[in-house]
Structures are given as C-alpha cells and as structure tokens.
Amino acid sequence: DNKEFIARYHNMIREENRRMHTQVENVLRISKLENDELDLEKGDLNLHYIIEDAIAHTSLIIENKGGYIKTHLNALNYSIYGSDNHLTNIVVNIIDNAIKYSDYGGTVSLTLAMNGAGLIRFNVTDQGVGIPAEEHDKIFERFYRVDPARSRNKGGTGLGLSIVKHVVERYQGRIKLVS
Numbered sequence: 001d002n003k004e005f006i007a008r009y010h011n012m013i014r015e016e017n018r019r020m021h022t023q024v025e026n027v028l029r030i031s032k033l034e035n036d037e038l039d040l041e042k043g044d045l046n047l048h049y050i051i052e053d054a055i056a057h058t059s060l061i062i063e064n065k066g067g068y069i070k071t072h073l074n075a076l077n078y079s080i081y082g083s084d085n086h087l088t089n090i091v092v093n094i095i096d097n098a099i100k101y102s103d104y105g106g107t108v109s110l111t112l113a114m115n116g117a118g119l120i121r122f123n124v125t126d127q128g129v130g131i132p133a134e135e136h137d138k139i140f141e142r143f144y145r146v147d148p149a150r151s152r153n154k155g156g157t158g159l160g161l162s163i164v165k166h167v168v169e170r171y172q173g174r175i176k177l178v179s
Contacts, residue, residue, distance in 0.1 A: 029163055036170075045087065047078040047112060047120065054091035055110075058099060066105040069095070073112045075120050086167050091122075093160040098126035130179040139177060140165040 055069055062069055080087070098108045106127040115121045131139065131146055138144045143158040168175045 027159065034166065042081050042083055045080050045082055045084055047075065047080055047087075047122070048073050050084065050087050051091055051110060051112065051122075053088050054095055057088070057092045058095045061096065062099050062108065065099060065102070067099065067102060067107055070107055070109045071111075072109065075112045075114050077114065077118075078112060078120070080120065082171055090164050090167055093164050094124045097160065098124050098128070101128040102126045103128075131177065133179070136177045136179065140175070 051071065051073065055071070058069070095108060095110070099106075102108065108127075109123075109125040111121075111123040111125070113121050113123075135146050139146060140161050142162045144162075145158050165175050
C-alpha cells in the first residue's frame with residue numbers, strides 16, 4: 001500500500017531494464033562490427049555539428065560534476081563522409097568517459113584541427129588520474145576496465161571504447177590514447 005515505496009522500486013526496475021537493454025544492444029553492435037555486418041550509412045557531415053550535438057548530449061553529466069567543456073574547433077575543412085548517428089555516438093562516448101573519470105570540477109577540452117598531412121585530428125583532453133602505459137592497448141578491448149571497482153561505481157559496460165575503436169577503424173581512422 002506504500003505508493004512511494006512502489007514507485008521507488010518501479011523506477012529502479014525500469015532503470016535496470018534500460019541499462020540491460022543498452023548492454024545487450026552494445027554487445028550486438030560490437031558483434032556486428034567485428035563481423036563487418038553493421039551498416040554504416042554515410043553522407044556528407046559537418047564535424048562541428050556532430051561535436052556540438054555530442055556536447056548537448058553530455059551537458060547535464062558535466063554540469064552535475066561541476067565541470068565544463070572547452071572547445072577549440074579550428075579545422076578549416078570540417079566536413080566528413082560518414083554516419084551522423086555513429087559519429088555522434090563515438091564523440092558522446094569519448095566525452096562521457098572523459099567526464100566520468102575526471103575529478104569534480106574538471107575541464108574536458110575538445111580540439112578539432114588539421115594535421116600537416118591535411119587530415120582531420122580530433123583530440124579529447126581531460127583531467128583524469130591517467131591510465132598506466134601497460135593498460136593503453138587493453139582499454140579498447142570488449143568489457144575491459146582499468147580499475148573494475150572504480151569503473152563499477154562510475155557505471156558503463158566496458159564496451160563503449162571497443163565500439164568506438166571498431167567504428168573509427170571502419171572509417172579508416174585511427175584512435176590513440178595518450179596518458
């Protein structure tokens with residue numbers, strides 16, 4: 001008869017259901033990527049728009065941590081041939097990780113620039129604790145977490161960066177961690 005109690009547990013069940021649905025979707029997505037079965041529809045896209053859209057998706061998360069996102073969108077040629085949905089998800093995932101593992105009040109910097117070869121370079125810099133060098137290649141593996149206890153407190157499935165790497169490579173791009 002306690003409506004507050006029922007509502008609380010109803011919300012908990014709904015959240016867990018959403019989380020599990022997301023995890024299943026991510027497992028299916030990574031499987032399709034690994035088997036080259038995921039259709040990456042493509043069109044001409046504006047990377048500035050993709051980045052701004054990703055910032056909008058993560059704005060509440062950064063505000064709740066007392067931080068902010070600083071942008072340096074300096075690439076003159078900022079168009080790319082790709083999938084709006086997949087590229088936005090890549091940027092959201094990387095920004096989310098940067099926020100998640102930064103201390104309260106931290107800054108996440110996003111830089112878009114052209115390198116010497118005329119290629120677009122996108123950097124995300126955070127103020128996190130860093131990742132030991134021996135862990136750098138592993139963070140792009142499925143379900144891998146540098147510190148499982150800390151990661152469990154932060155949420156997530158350990159699939160996001162693996163999906164990011166697969167999609168980036170499908171677009172003939174490269175992803176690299178510098179800590």
